[in-house]
Amino acid sequence: MPEAYEKAGVSVEAGYEVVNRIKSHVARTARPGAGGIGGFGGLFDLASLGYKEPVLVSGTDGVGTKLMVAKMMNKHDTIGQDCVAMCVNDILAQGAEPLFFLDYIACGKNDPSLLEQVVKGVADGCVQAGAALVGGETAEMPDMYDADEYDLAGFTVGVVEKSKVIDGTKIAEGDVLIGLPSSGIHSNGYSLVRKVLFKDHDLAIDSKPEELGGETLGEEIIKPTRIYAKALKPLFDGDDLLHGVAHITGGAFIEKVPRIIPEGLAAAFDITSWDVPPIFRLLQNLGGIDELEMYNIFNMGIGMVLIVSPDKASEVERILDEHGEEHHTVGRIVKDIDGTRVQLHKGL
DSSP: OOHHHHHTTOOHHHHHHHHHHHHHHHHTTOOTTBOOSSSSSOOBOGGGGOOSSEEEEEEEEEOTTHHHHHHHHTOOSSHHHHHHHHHHHHHHTTTOEEEEEEEEEEESSOOHHHHHHHHHHHHHHHHHHTOEEEEEEEEEOBTTBOTTOEEEEEEEEEEEEGGGOOOSTTOOTTOEEEEEEOSSSTTSOHHHHHIIIIIISOOOTTOOOGGGTTOOHHHHHTOOOOOOHHHHHHHHTSSSOOSEEEEOOTTHHHHHTGGGSOTTEEEEEETTSSOOOHHHHHHHHHHTOOHHHHHHHOOTTEEEEEEEOHHHHHHHHHHHHHTTOOOEEEEEEEEOSSSOSEEEESOO
């Protein structure tokens, strides 16, 4: 046992225990092409997948201050799914099939039981995404973090045929906007969420606001981010069904959707076309937040926006229905006449 390192606050033995604890979770994520864990790098055999002109698509992200909600609730087995989702959903927006994922956990004190919960959530997310967990890193850093603190980030790589990359260049006036529901707040905006709920209004994490219909506040805001890989795969397999896909995270509708729309066009949303989950109205009312700002911060119940030509919209909806995926027609692509790339309407 490295006694000098132990005296500095780093437990090598705890690190070994974490590795042993997470092996069964990593094994659940195995998929064709993926190598095992334990080497200096994670291996993936891309040739085994049969792509003709493979284009790799990568994404990285963290979970932000939602980690503080996990700590408040002492619930750490879903936050890993959030990390996977934030990375995977981004690469899905370009038509990529998720291949593998790596996580990075930094902590003040290595608690094997807690870190096993975190990695379990990562593995759960990888299973949902169809991605192998091929490696990761745990860094114990006393003095950098308090003993009960940790941070979590991740990195994913996916692949798409060059001819099937979704880049928005085909988007045209008249295209239909189809929204896929979110599972809740997902993983952005939590600095504002915590300010409104816990700093400004001193609500308890186990309180049950009437608006939430019997759920506790903690249960609602800890809900893991939805992963859209299974919902989108049948559409990726189709013949040129999607002109664009936008993952609604930080910047929400106002920032994320224009990123994929060609100049001269705008996305016109009918914000009455879906039911906004009660948590968002609770936040808006308690925080006195302007409605436009809400759509610039939160997903408001729509986690993915698909942009589809009018002649393919019914086919896309049929495929989503066949796979049991809820969806809403939420707007259309119009000419941008005043530089407003996103328009919010109450009816179209």
